Amino acid sequence: MQMSLEVPHDVQRMRRTIRFLSRPYLRLTRVLGGVLAVLGVVLIVLDPSLAFAYAAVVGGVAVVFAIEPIMVAMGMRSQAAAIQHGYHLTLNDEWMHIAYPLVESRCRWAGLDHVVETPEVWYVMFGKVQAMVVPKDVMTPQQRAEFEAFVAARR
Incomplete structure (x- = not known):
């Protein structure tokens, strides 16, 4: 050959590559974010007055959905000129x-x-x-x- x-x-190809390479780490982080959100919901059901429980739900949901765009943006910024x-x-x-x-x-x-x-x-x-x-x-x-x-x- x-x-x-x-x-x-190609900026989009670079973004897809960063997303591809970070996928194994994102998977674990998203699972942990989901666990945090579920634990927050359980705490809210048990005691609705716990402020920590609401923070856990919001934080967990944010980790599940916001971590990938944040990691890709950081990866793009860290690429050498x-x-x-x-x-x-x-x-x-x-x-x-x-x-x-x-x-x-x-x-x-x-x-x-x-x-x-x-x-x-x-x-x-x-x-x-x-x-x-x-x-x-x-x-x-x-x-x-x-x-x-x-x-x-x-x-």
């Missing part, structure tokens, strides 16, 4: 190479943990929260088929 792709900067440009993606049988105008990253496929496919991209995972993004929209149908076959052979 030998591919060379120009990938334009050097990667807020388009990049050149080179894929071959041994390496995955990403070159931004100011930064380069190169990983061997041997270090690959797994690949997660979504309708828009492939997330090439090199750890639990380290991913390189291979967008589908910049590939030809032949390149997509070739990359899919390459990934399938690595499983």
Whole structure:
């Protein structure tokens, strides 16, 4: 396999990537927020005069629904300016190479943990929260088929 792709900067793709990578942590946080809200409701039923119970319900509901947008916004703000440009993606049988105008990253496929496919991209995972993004929209149908076959052979 030998591919060379120009990938334009896409803010929405970056948001989806941050959301994807933070999903395992969000799941636990949302469960804990739901537990806090339910405990608050139970306390309100037992003693409606407890101010803490109302705070627990409001706080729990806020954690369940507001934590994801907050985490994505924080993740977007923490991105280095050097990667807020388009990049050149080179894929071959041994390496995955990403070159931004100011930064380069190169990983061997041997270090690959797994690949997660979504309708828009492939997330090439090199750890639990380290991913390189291979967008589908910049590939030809032949390149997509070739990359899919390459990934399938690595499983």
